Amino acid sequence: MRTAFDFSPLYRSSIGFDRVFDLLENASRATTTIDNWPPYDIARTGEDDYRITMAVAGFSQDELSMTQEQNMLLVTGEKNGEDKAEYLHRGIAGRAFERRFQLADHVKVNGASLENGLLTIDLKREIPEEMKPRRIEIGSAAATPKVAQRKIEAEKQAA
Template identity: 45%
Template sequence: MVRVTALSSPFLLGFDDIERALDKVSKTAADGYPPYNIERIPASSPDPEKLRITLAVAGFQKEEIEVTVEENQLVIRGRQQEDKTREYLHRGIAARQFQRSFLLAEGMQVLGADLSQGLLAIDLVRPQPERVVRTIQISARD
């Protein structure tokens, strides 16, 4: 059986990676924990426009969170340890683990991460590429 997608047009050459990325994103989009926001921060002299991903990670300490870039993927992992010294009468807040991934476009750079009041903010920037116009020489064969 042949799979037909929006990127299978004969005029779209070399977009196989994008198609694989869309498949990967659709598989990981169902997980809702931890909740997150993505906001655009306008450029201000001398800083370029940024994107900020903010995750609600209440209860996690800085040491329990890991932020990595693996190939073109931003991966945030949280691992909490059970506190064996506590005796709970009611336990509504469980120690959890999570992994949240974001696929990054080519050239995206992670500027840094900041944890404050249960919110983890990760800033990203996409440097503006130089616009390149190249003339292709035509050879004549007679």
């Protein structure tokens, strides 16, 4: 049973969260037949460091592709040649795939490596300096410069 959420009350009192609400709406519309291949892990390796590990057995480096566009990481795999062997049992999937990962703001791909059939993608959240919290000193009244008050005098007119 699926429940639809109404986010309209949140739009009235929040600013800049449009993307989050869109993600929640899209997640609620996701189909029930989600492709689980290839299997992957997402791990947090530090305060701002993450690692995605995908099991891509049978794929070589030139058969894999990674693209990052804004907040989306797209990993695709496509076999170059067609295997003409007659299989009695095929347990190692060699089909093409496309896996999308939604990234938070300021998350960048640091690097990727392929070893022993595992594609490892290292990610790092790099918050710009102007967005980091900063401490603001509160000065005393004596330390604040006083603004000189100007007096405006009106000309006196003789009657």
